[in-house]
Structure formats: structure tokens, C-alpha cells
Amino acid sequence: MEKSPKYEMAPSEILSAEEKEIIEKHFRGGRKLSLDYRNSLTMLHAQCYPENGIVQFEKILPVKSYEEYLENNYPVSYRQYTMHLSDQGGVAILNALVDEFNSNLDKIKKEKDAKAVKDFLRAVLQLLERK
Numbered sequence: 677m678e679k680s681p682k683y684e685m686a687p688s689e690i691l692s693a694e695e696k697e698i699i700e701k702h703f704r705g706g707r708k709l710s711l712d713y714r715n716s717l718t719m720l721h722a723q724c725y726p727e728n729g730i731v732q733f734e735k736i737l738p739v740k741s742y743e744e745y746l747e748n749n750y751p752v753s754y755r756q757y758t759m760h761l762s763d764q765g766g767v768a769i770l771n772a773l774v775d776e777f778n779s780n781l782d783k784i785k786k787e788k789d790a791k792a793v794k795d796f797l798r799a800v801l802q803l804l805e806r807k
Contacts, residue, residue, distance in 0.1 A: 691753050699757050706807040708763035709742070709770060713804060716745040717797060724793045733785045736793070738778040741771045770803055 691699070702710040720739060723732045740748065742762070746755040759767075777784075777796045784792045 691757055695754070696757065699754060699761065702758070703761055707804065708766045708806055709804050710758050710762060711804055712758075713742060713745055713770070714801070715749075716740050717800065720793065721797060724790060724797065731788065731790050731793075733788050736781065736785060738781060739774045739796075741774050742767050743771075766803060766806065770800060773799055773803070 699710070702712045704711075716739065720736060723735050726732065743755075743759070746758055750758070773796065777792075780792065783789070
């Protein structure tokens with residue numbers, strides 16, 4: 677697993693053992709990316725698999741990158757430790773999927789392309805499960 681030296685923990689940013697354990701659970705089973713990122717896809721999943729069967733394309737928003745998700749939801753020390761544990765190659769692949777999806781989002785909405793959304797979700801979720 678390739679880890680980036682830029683995400684080494686600074687002495688002032690050390691987490692407690694309990695905090696580290698919580699973060700490490702997101703990598704359980706040898707996963708290379710934090711399963712917590714799934715939470716960033718909750719709304720997209722709900723819009724693409726609605727109970728009433730009607731996909732609400734107009735409500736689909738751009739997806740956040742791995743780092744953006746962490747930055748918007750967690751303190752610096754948590755983000756740094758998560759990135760330290762994350763496989764940088766996996767992060768790059770995930771972010772490339774996000775970039776491609778976001779760059780095609782207007783077209784997806786215009787064409788009401790539920791398959792493209794479902795394919796994106798499947799690809800990201802498979803990547804998150806990778807060990």
C-alpha cells in the first residue's frame with residue numbers, strides 16, 4: 677500500500693488511541709480506502725434508486741473528491757490520519773472516477789442517464805471494497 681509522506685502526522689496532530697481505532701475501522705479487512713467515503717454517495721444513491729422509481733436527475737449534485745469529503749466533514753488530524761492510511765493510487769483512481777462523473781453530469785442530467793449514475797456508483801463502491 678503506497679502512503680504519501682505529505683500525510684505523516686505532525687506531533688501536535690496526534691490522535692488518541694480511541695480516535696485512531698475509529699478511523700482504522702473504516703479500513704477493516706485490509707481495505708485501501710476509507711469506507712466512510714460511502715457516506716458522500718448517500719444522496720446520489722437515494723436519487724438513483726428511489727422508492728417511487730422516479731429518478732430525480734435535477735437534484736443530482738457534483739460528487740466530492742476523497743479529500744474534499746474529508747475536508748468538509750472532519751478535523752485536520754482525522755483527515756491527515758485517514759489520508760496516511762489511504763492507498764494514494766486508490767485515491768487517484770477514485771478521484772479520476774469522480775472527475776469523469778462530474779464532467780459528464782450535465783449530459784447525464786439532460787439525457788436522464790440512470791445507467792451512467794449506477795455505473796459510477798458501482799465502480800466507486802467496488803473500489804472502496806478493494807483490498
